[in-house]
Amino acid sequence: MSEGKIVSIHSFRGGTGKSNVTANLAAQVAMTGKRVGVVDTDIQSPGIHVLFGLDDAKMGKTMNDFLHGKATIREIGFSIGENTGGGEGRSKLAGKNLFLFPSSIRGREISQILREGIDFNLLNEGMQTTISEFDLDYLFIDTHPGLNEETLLSIATSDVLIIILRPDNQDLQGTSVTVDVARSLDVPNLFLLVNKALPKYDFAEIKTTIEAQFQAPVTSVLPLSFDLAENASIDLFSLRYPDHEWSKALRNVVDFVLNAK
């Protein structure tokens, strides 16, 4: 098996902060000196590129081009370390090895995928090739919320799966479905991450309760933060405000990723 590890970030429901966590976590791992890639497999509703300062005008070739045989993986990889896009937080990534493999935000290209379907042999080949072509230590996969075929494929090929949930009963029920599926796919490292916890709650108690319910480690409990909401995805919050409670809690997750076997 190739040396680089695949880390899938998933949530059963939308609005959990999945893309924000994925982008910040990938950036934090890149800051440790590792070579890191981020693939946006949320082809129906891509969004993670915004956190890395890309818009339609700056975006070159995309995963959609790869899936239609119009581009190679080498052509899609966008070096964030060489194009930090100006944000105060992102500028700290200058010279780091962090590459984004974005999905298209053009309406016609999204509708083409929905209409024609996806060649999964090619999608899987693309994900594995990013690791070898870019000599990655870690490849983060930002998935579409809920369970669909792309998500199952990314879970099935992952070394590490991080399931994000809010302390909310709808999320808890949905997460149990995802945990069952992940266990049936033999994912070697299954972790949970609680996001948007109200600060008035006892975070240690949340952690203990959820770990007992799912029999899986909770890597961190991140607070619901108005400061993060105010950031509005214009920058990588944990790099811009490294001393903020949310950023400190996020950095707890880095060790779980780096120490995963």
Next chain:
Amino acid sequence: MPGVFDRLDKEIKDKQKEGGISPLDLAELSPAFRKIMRLMLRELQMSYPRLCEVVEAMPEKDRLTRAELDSALSSLTEQFWLIRIGENEKAIYKVNLKRKAGSTLASGIWSSLDAKLKGKPAKNEE
């Protein structure tokens, strides 16, 4: 005149059209089959001797005997979930995933959506 690689590529593509495993099926596989499919998904393609090597290097609790491996490979190949090129020691195996089906909505819906989107080209589109 097509070379040997072109012919092999065509052979693989022809076989891929004959079926494939969907990501949904992966969760339903037996533990032995799933181990092989997970391995193949990561490696994309492997020769038979390399597969034997990797299986032998697995932790004892996960290891398959040669007979179990051969039987699993044979069954996975029959179902076109793996594609085999060549025979015996020279065989190369490649995973075969079923294509995700496109939308079943009436084609008229997509034509009108396309027409509307064409009216609003993105900034850097031709």
